[in-house]
Each structure stands twice: as C-alpha cells, then as structure tokens.
Amino acid sequence: MSKKPTSSDVARHAGVSQSAVSRVFTPGASVSPDMAKRVRASADALGYRPNALARGLITGRSRIIGLVVAYLDNPFYPDAIEKLSNALQQQGYHLLIFTTGKHGIDTDTVIQDILDYQVDGLILASITITADLTKRCAEARIPLVLFNRGLPGSGLSAVTSGNQTGGRRIAEFLLAGGHERIAHISGFDGAQTARDRLRGFQDGLDAAGAPLHAHLPGKFDRATASEAARALMDRPDPPDAIFVANDHMALAVMDTLRHDLGVRVPDDISVVGYDDVPMAAWPAYDLTTLRQPSRRMVDATVEELMTQIEIPAAPRRRVEIDGPLVIRSSARIPEGWTS
C-alpha cells in the first residue's frame, strides 16, 4: 500500500469530484470556503500533495529553471547560485542544475538534456552557447538569460556587471596611485565579460596616455594565473601593478607573488581583482577589487526570466549593473582618494 494518493483518491474520500480537488489546489480558482475546507481536510488525512510532473504536463509550466554552469571553484558562483535558488524559490520556481565540467562535456548535449525537462527558463552562467542551440531555445520559446556573460549581437538577454566601466575605474585607480608599469592578467578570450573588462581597462589607460605594460591570459584559472604572474615578474621590467580579471585568479596571484616569489603586496606591487568574492575581504588577502553586486544581478536575472515567461514577446534586455570599487590594502591607495 501507501502509494502516493492522487487527486481522485482525495475526491473519493471527500465525496466530491476530482475537478474540485484540483481547484482547491489551484490558486485563483473558484471554490467555496466550505468545499475548500472539506477537501483540505481529506487531503491532509491522506497526505496528498499535487503531482508537479502531471501539473507541469498539462499546464505547460514545469516551474523548473535550468541552470548550466561550468565549474564551481570560483566562489563567485556558489554565492550567486545560493542567491538565485533562494530568489526563485520565493517565486515558486526551482533550479535544475547541470554542470559541464571543465573537461568539457559537450555543452550542447547538456542543454539538449535540459530542454527535455520542459524547463520554463534557462540560465547560463559562465557558459557560451552555440547559435544553433539559441535557435532551438527560441523556437521552443524558452527564455534564456546569460549570467555574468554577454553575447553582443546575439539578441539574448544577459545580466552582467558594468564590466567596461569597472575596468576603466580600476585603471583610473591604479594611475592615480602613481603606478607606471601596469599589467593585466585577463580571463578567457572567448568570454565577453573578460574582453569588456580589458577594454575598459585599456580605455582608462589610453585616456591618460599610459601604456598597458603587459598582458597575459589567465583563463579564469588559478594555475594559469599563477603562471602568468611568474612570467610577468620574470621580465627585466616587472610591473608595479597588476589588474587580474577576477578575484579567483587574483588570490592565486597574490599567493604566488608573496609565497613563491617573495614579493610584497602592496609595497612592491599592487594587485586589484574583480568580483569581491567573500574571500577577498579575508584579512589574509584584503584584496582591493571591483564588486559585482551579486544580489542585484540575481534579482535582475530572475526578473528578466519572469517577464519573459509572462510575456514571451518581451524584448530581450541586456542589464549591466555597476558596482563600487572596494578599496582594501592589496593595492596602493592614492593620496586623498575619495569614494
């Protein structure tokens, strides 16, 4: 016995029709208070709860949002996922999570799998998607939001921080600090986020007529970033400041500089990151960094999803949310720098 009770079981128990039971559990349906009371009583007695799968099948709304994410070792993402999950739960949605792994299970395959679940929406975090797949999503009318990635010209919704503005601001900060050999360890060339940060940074330097002293790719990866830091310091003219494209790498760079190369931060060299992950605030690093307002980014993502679900024809929006430069001690602070 003790299979899960169905709405018909409840109906029989309460002496009403199955439709009535359904209506009691459907917000906004027409039910008399008396009916509601009887049905709920029976439902509680039997331990009935509506079957979300059957419900999703008939309404065409699964109330599931697919999340595709490559890796979770950058602490920005766990933090964001936690907030995303909470925000979505508040709206009655839930996250079906798919990881591609760094060993690159084919992203497209993974997304195909997700679509099978009739998700009401799709969030891609630090993932790029092929044009073919975006077309399929569009055809299936599945809202798609890129989180922390943009794909300009794709016409896709995307939520990021103001990467270009942020990069520029960091350049200004380092210049104001009197740095003369300013280097950059970038992310992954294929990621618009990385390109925008570099672009803004470069613009900021250009505006002051300052050169970008050196530039190496870090691939959003600790090992590669460390390697890049070593390479930079090996040069005959090592930099006196490095902007690292995200905190995850910046922390690795600081480790390498201090413990591997015996360089003092910020005395010998300034380091600035991007994201403001929780660890950036830890005293061991105390990293100056440009904050990505994850809460607001998450809220924007959820809002974008919800409006697209409500109004399929709604225009795709690209949301950029600027964050403040959080000044800590990993980079020299310019005289009289305010704000």
Add this chain to the structure above:
Amino acid sequence: MSKKPTSSDVARHAGVSQSAVSRVFTPGASVSPDMAKRVRASADALGYRPNALARGLITGRSRIIGLVVAYLDNPFYPDAIEKLSNALQQQGYHLLIFTTGKHGIDTDTVIQDILDYQVDGLILASITITADLTKRCAEARIPLVLFNRGLPGSGLSAVTSGNQTGGRRIAEFLLAGGHERIAHISGFDGAQTARDRLRGFQDGLDAAGAPLHAHLPGKFDRATASEAARALMDRPDPPDAIFVANDHMALAVMDTLRHDLGVRVPDDISVVGYDDVPMAAWPAYDLTTLRQPSRRMVDATVEELMTQIEIPAAPRRRVEIDGPLVIRSSARIPEGWTS
C-alpha cells in the same frame, strides 16, 4: 507554429504508430532496425525529443534527484555538488536543488516541495530532517541519503568520512607534537558529524591521559569561530593548539589569530582543520587538515541511491570513508612523524 513536436507528430511524419516512436526512444524495446532508422530520421527532421515530464509521469521515474543544502559558503559543498552533479549526469540523473538558507526557511516545507516533483531520490547535505518527514519519504518509497551527516538510530542511509577516527587521529598528531593545552572549536551541537569529530578527538586525548584544555562551539560559521578563537586566547592560559571542526572555520580562526591577535601560526599555536577544502592548500594558509575524500563520498552516495532505486528493499547503509591527515605547516610537525 513551432510548438514542440510530440511523438505523435513524429509517428505521422514517419507513417508509423505512436507506440513505435516511443519504443525507438526506449532502450531495450523491441524495434526492427528499419523502423528505428525511419523514426530517427523523422525525429531529427522535426527536432523531436521525448518529453521528460510525460515520461516521468507514466514510468514513475523522473530521473531527478533532489538535493537539499543549507548554505554554500563552506567550499566543501560546492566542490561536492559539482562532483555529485557530474556523477549523476553520467547515470542519466539530474539534480534539483533546494536551498534552505541560513535564515532557516523551514526545512520540512522545502522537502515537501521537493517531493512534489516526484524525485527518484533525495540527498540531504548538512541538513537534519524531522522524524515525520523521514516517515513520509519512507512511505513514498523515496530513497534518502544523508551526505556528510549521520543520524544514528534513524535507520537512514548516510555517507560521511570516518569522523571519529579522524578526530582521534588529529588528537594523536597534536599530542605527538608535544602540545599541552589543546583546545577544540566544534561545529554545531545538533550535527552528528560535529559530535563524532569531538568524540574521536576526546577519545584520543583520553587515551593519552591528556585533558581537553578548552572547548567552544563554532556553529560551522566563520564569525562564531573567530569569536571563539578570540575568547580562547583571552584566557589566562591560552591554548597552544586548536582543532577546529572544519576548514571553513579553521581558516577564519587562522585569520583572527594572525591578523587580529598578532599570534603566529604555527610558532605560537598550532591549528588543525577538517575537510581539506581546496583553499586549505593555498600558501596563505597551508592548513594541516584531515581530508574528507569527497570524490569517494560522492561515489558512495550515488551508488547508495542507485541501489535503493533499483532495489527498494535494499538495506540502508551507513558508509564511512576514512581520509588521510594532510600535513602542512599550520601545526607543529612532531619529530620523525611519518605517514
């Protein structure tokens, strides 16, 4: 147009019955090679993929595993989730994730929500469950596995590391190092994992006739752990070694000791953690810690789920996987200590 094609659409297109289409997409069903080819051709032409919801409704298997997790700021969990997700995907299952948040959305409510999705199994990570809920799960025949938590006497499946053994091993290590005032910052009293680590630690001290110098709760939380560290060092007889119940807290303790209190680690005091999260290996901390073999724990969890799904009557198992003590530099290393 361009609604998602159904199996009937494919059937019509291929001039066969809907059953045939279904069979082609059902592994192990009886289909002739010719039929398979024709159907697949039509399916590809229309872009058909089976609807996982409908499939789940009729088979009673959603191929979804629910994961309930409280918080993701302890980096042990993101790491484990990533591995879990990968392992499950390999088996054709996917993770529906639910967060309770620290502000304690009612765990029971959350689990109720999960059950609505007809999940094939449930993983609870760092979550305790009420007896009422376990009963409901049992009645619904939903496999339940506790990850990194145990609930002795509950008859539930649980996968943990050998917490007691580990705690004891740490005691032996600290004793061998000649420490005389050994303190402990524990986790959360309600968590068996925390109790086991303490128990083993205490046993190890007892076996040598050594006292536990002091013991404060850390609630698995950075702020509380820092507070505890401060309190310990404020005493007239501060400890010369602290075993902190997990790395997440241990890193906070190290930060507080070094940057807040100006105490040197390990010169003035030894710190040992538990988990071996990725950050423990970072040079800024280089934390001596007992490794929880997350890969093997994940594999055991998945295996346990799969066997319970296959064989509902299978006995619930409690799996404990011992991990090695990873010796780094945050704690004095005993003379001639090997292994």
Add this chain to the structure above:
DNA sequence: ACGGTGTTTGCATAGGTATTCAACCCGACT
C-alpha cells in the same frame, strides 16, 4: 414569482508518453 447575475460544481477531455495485449509476419521445423 420571475428573470437575471454571479458563483460553484461536475463531466469530460487534453496533455505526451510507456506498456499491455492481440494481431501479424516470416522463417523454421516436423
């Protein structure tokens, strides 16, 4: 008392798939 308005309820059906059952075909064996 009656028509009208607005609310509640049940009936029947749909949504997309897997699976049982019977029908079928075809080759093989006696």
Add this chain to the structure above:
DNA sequence: AGTCGGGTTGAATACCTATGCAAACACCGT
C-alpha cells in the same frame, strides 16, 4: 504443407492533473 515460435507492430489504455463547458445553484431586485 502445417504448426510453432520469435520478433514486430498498432490499438487501446493508463499515468495525474487542469480547464472549458454546461448545468446547478443561490441571491437579488422588481
């Protein structure tokens, strides 16, 4: 040639719920 059997196929049904439709009902004003 006839029968048996394995392998394929299609028709019909079930899974569980939401919803359009029409019937039933209550209530109001005149």
